[in-house]
Amino acid sequence: MQMAKVPYSKPALNYADQISQLKARHLHIDDDNKALHLLQTLSYYRLSGYWYPMIKEPKYRHLFKDDSKFSNAFKLYCFDRELKQLVMGDVEKIEIAVRAKMIYIMAMTHGAFWYLDKNLFIDPAAHGKTIKIIEREYKRSDETFIKNFNAKYSDPFPPSWMILEVISFGTLVKLYDNLLPSPTKLSISACFGIDEPTFSSWINSFVSVRNLCAHHARFWNKKMNIHPLVPTTTNHMFITNFTAPHRIPGRPNFLNNQRVYFLASVLIYILNTINPNHSFKEKLHKLLAKYPMIDTKAMGFPDGWESESLWNWKRVCSNRKWYRRYWRYLKKDILLYFETKRIRNYKPTN
Known part of the structure; x- marks a missing residue:
């Protein structure tokens, strides 16, 4: 009632x-x-x-x-602030990597101005709204390379490798989500060792978490309004203490993908594909040791989380099998791009 x-x-x-x-x-x-x-x-x-x-x-x-004690409440605040700074720093690395992969793969396949081609997108109306957002962010930019482009060229928008550097992460993710299903789109998610639907849910979660941290909201024990998917298969090591099909006999029937533990695990997984020598998990271990009063269960950490292979994994993620699969996708897209270009430029001899 x-x-x-x-x-x-x-x-x-x-x-x-x-x-x-x-x-x-x-x-x-x-x-x-x-x-x-x-x-x-x-x-x-x-x-x-x-x-x-x-x-x-x-x-x-x-x-x-x-x-x-009031002092313990302040310690919790300090822990939360340091945790947000740590997460923000590594979400930034992922954001930059996603930008780089989208710029390269899409431009190589569909040309410099692919983001303006509504035929590449699922929903033309949503694409139109995204372009309006891009236009606002473009006009607001004071980057030197944008000013130089405007001074020299007559095009209403710069090429994708410029524009995707000045739009927000949220706008970038909107652009990605609306792309039509294709080998090109699959090759972007494949760069991060994950299937496309899961990758989409993860980068959308990163956008939400980035905004939460940027606005200084409480983070450490919050049940966030995010819905990152639990992958059914992965190219690299991921956490296993989840409900079926990931449940291990004798382990807790644990699934909470809206708290820090799952997000941190996703961060580690993606960072392993970008830079296997990253220090995120070591820094998080040290941060938890610095504040021993922290209730890790409130952050979604299950019993035995430290024994998870993902949290101890030192192997290089870029295994040969994965790269063969990635190049198979990318090579097809590159060949398709040049074949399409050849057909468009074809002129009859009659």
Whole structure:
């Protein structure tokens, strides 16, 4: 049964009253001056997301568990900030790699201005909307190479290798998702060792997580509004502690693809295909060791996660079998591109 809505009537509290209220609710504050400084610079409401796990049931009473400390809430905040910085740095590497693969493969197959060709896309109306977004981002860009292009050329838009460097990651993913199914599209996802539907769900998740981190929202224990697919097959090592067909006898029936653990596993998998010598998992291990009070289960980490092969994997991902498959796709697309170009340029002798 849904509760009836009521008008919001809670008053604004000054800093002194905020501290008094926290103490009245049994939150231990070691240093009032430090607490005051943090409330002034971070805000009560932002910090409340970090002391919320310390509130005992029923939550609506707002009473803290025994031994709950303001300093621990701040440590949680610091951990979350460092975690977001770590994730953002490596999502950036993936974003750049996706841009690079799209630019090269699509331009080699369909020419410099492929992104303007509506015949390459599933939904022409959605493509038109994306082009309008691209136009806004293009006009807003102050990159030197964009200014030089506009000064020299009469084309309304620059070639894909320029424009795809100035549009947002979200716009790039919209462009990719709307591409018609083809060997070319498959070859892009194949570069990252994953099937196309799973790859699409993963890069869409990265867009959401990137935006969440960029806007400084709480991240560490959040159930995010993302739906990355659990792959049925992969070209490289992935986590195995998932529900069937990935469940291992005796392991938890665990599936939570909306929390940090699954996202971090996806990050590691993709980074392994870009640079097998990346340091993301080592940095995350060190970060968790730096903050031993962190409840990793709240982040979606299952029992025994450290024994997962993905989290210990040191092998180079670029195995020969995978590259043979990739080149088979890419070679077909390149040949198709030149054959199409030859037919278009054909002139009858009569």
